[in-house]
Amino acid sequence: DADVTQTPRNRITKTGKRIMLECSQTKGHDRMYWYRQDPGLGLRLIYYSFDVKDINKGEISDGYSVSRQAQAKFSLSLESAIPNQTALYFCATSDLQGPTDTQYFGPGTRLTVL
């Protein structure tokens, strides 16, 4: 089983709809991240969480919100989706207490907003 899972894997929605993307991990890491990837722009950080009570905005948080329900679960919401939020979304985890601080990525969610 994958260490970092994301649901759904693909989603098509309409402008104005509320969407939730979910991320679960079995690695036992405290740190979780949400990124979006657009062609030619690389990965940009949306939100990150260092533990259940510590949530921080990334460089492009406008239009998004998050919830850290447990150490293993970190959800990303689009309150009112718009077409320029069409992108590939990735969840990642890391553990700064480990001997290395490798980031582990989920498989991604491809979101299309019409």
Next chain:
Amino acid sequence: KQEVTQIPAALSVPEGENLVLNCSFTDSAIYNLQWFRQDPGKGLTSLLLIQSSQREQTSGRLNASLDKSSGRSTLYIAASQPGDSATYLCAAGGRGGSYIPTFGRGTSLIVHP
């Protein structure tokens, strides 16, 4: 603000060539430098991570080096194979407890038979 640049943006080479991918960063106060591979439509897979106190890391045909003073890292791929075709991204990790990586835009590599 940290900025990470990867050159070239795209590369096409015949099988068997040794090749070098470049990554430069503007702020040398990094915690580590990580190289990832991404296959089309898939997530990122970590290849190599170099801590700030290290100069290089090796895994199989891959070797990554880090020169913090010049703000550069290189990923060397020996004897390239078609299966190496993917996008390669580097990420510079911020210093201290607030480690937050900054990603480059990647180098898209095609190795043709």
